[in-house]
Amino acid sequence: MRQTQEPKPISIPDELAARCTGPDQFERFDKLFRAVIAVPHEQIVKEEKKWKRARATRRDDK
Helix, strand or coil: CCCCCCCCCCCCCHHHHHCCCCCCHHHHHHHHHHHHHCCCHHHHHHHHHHHHHHHHHHHHHC
16 A cells, blocks of 8 residues: 655745735735745756756767
């Protein structure tokens, strides 16, 4: 019998939770959470270039 593990809940930093109280708490939480998980476009482009260079190097080594 296969047992499945329960997913771990996402921990919310206390300072984030403290700023998300009040009548519009969902909107504030959503905005702050998106800011925390957002990745700058420049970082994505940098990683893609790095990946393409590594792929080209592997291709040249064959």
